[in-house]
Amino acid sequence: MDQLNNYLYISAILFSLGTFAVMTRRNGIAVLMGVELILNAANINFVAFSRFGGMNMDGHIFSLFVIVLAAAEAAVALAIVINIYNNLHTINVDDAALLKE
């Protein structure tokens, strides 16, 4: 059980760091890295629960799916960032502010 707790602490810390990055970073790429941290924190949870919680393989499978989807999302997100750079010559999230009330 103690081993499980260690993993849960790590994932909670990763999750907090990811959330912090999304909220404070203004660079588009850095924000996306924050999102990746959150996804990987969840992955650690799934695998740890599966391994130490005495559960079935579902957690491992889930984390594999998450890795694939995270890759797909990152590909699309980076394409969008490149597009933003081509049009606005910046990847700062705050500078992209044409849409305002």
Place this chain on the structure above:
Amino acid sequence: MSNFQSISFFYPELILTVVILGAIIYDLFIDKSISGRVGWVVITGLAFVALAIHFQNGLKTTTLFSDAIVLDPFASFFKQIVILATILVSIVSLSSGELDEYRKGEYFALLGIITFGLFLMVSSIDLIMIYISIEIVSIMSFVLAGYLKKKARSNEAALKYVVYGGFSSGIMLFGLSYIFGLTGSTNIFQIQQSVTQLDLASSTALTLAIVMILAGFGYKISAVPFHFWTPDVYEGAPLSITAYLSVAPKAAAFALMIRFFNQTFADGGAMNGLDSISLTQLPWPEILSILSVATMTLGNVVALQQESIKRMLAYSSIAHAGYMLLAMPVMSGDSIYAIMMYLVMYLFMNLGAFFVVIIVKNKTDGESFNDYKGLGWEMPIVGAAMTLFMVSLTGLPPTAGFIGKFYIFASLIKGGSTFYWLVIIGGINSVVSLYYYLKVVKYMYFEGERTDKILFPPNTLSGALIITAVPSLLLGIYWNPVANWIQNSLVFFIQTL
């Protein structure tokens, strides 16, 4: 049911997959100038998919692919709704001026993939499937929101969408991981079983997980306080996509939310037409009431101040999500019925309103109120249709919107005196919305020059306008067919362990 046996029940989705692949391949062989033809391929294919779903009507409810998704009338109902929205939006996209500079083949293929994701979303009963289906829909929506590559506004919409979307689905995933840890299962029926047996010590973790999951769902239906992306994305995305995002993914997210919350954290009584009893310590009715009141009030109040009709409709769609959320706290069979009824009405009136915006955008290349000056005289049919949609969105009789609101409020009153205050706030909100909806009508008929020159939109747009306008009026007078359809669709797959 095992994977191999399931395939014979999965044929609507298989047909859809073939259509998508066919669209992608066909697009490779034709010139850019005629790439709109791919749209017709997709529309025809979707019609066949709708037919296939219709043939599944009499089947016994069952699970497919080792308990990953279900086949039940409730899911089929939402699949038909999604198909209808996709077909209408595809027809309109063929003549949307914004898209003319770009190749349209991929656009229609992506719409098909979103449809596929929404199909999985309305029928998933497994946490893995829920997450995958939400991501399929999200990732494709990111691409479509940024489809106008050369327009900075569209790029910005896509960037905001991807940041908020990735963030909220990440939070939801983290919540799901705690649910998995607490219950040891990814199947929602087994989770329900385990939730009843949880001790008090786990209730904090469970509450945390539920709040995180609510963030994910709230983002999909753009409920306050997870709505920040909505106005910007809706304004920057191509109009046809805005219309689509405001209807189809929202309907599917409501379906998923109804199934997930009633089945996982309550006893699923609403699935049998009774009242659901919560299995957790959380005060569900209060939380959902506050969410819905905040959502519709913010949507309506901010919509009052908008200069652009597109942005006004974005806020109005937030407000309508709030109206639908109103019925959620009751957690009874009636409230599910009311939400489904509202979604049907909302589909026609909201898509119709966006189609008029597309027609005006094609004509004047603008979306602000000033572009609507004198429209009622210049394009009489479009003006009349827009007036109808605005009245219907307000919820005045004898239009479809009134029937939708009527069922929502009726389910609240049936739910008991604790929900009466929601009816009052909902009523006040409808009155507030009257101001900005009728402002459009005022601009169309009482501002600008009266002309004798009469213009007509292209055939495809007129057709789509008629398909949405006729039900918006007719369903306000004679809604029995829809009522019967919903009544027959209120059959859920329920697994007793």
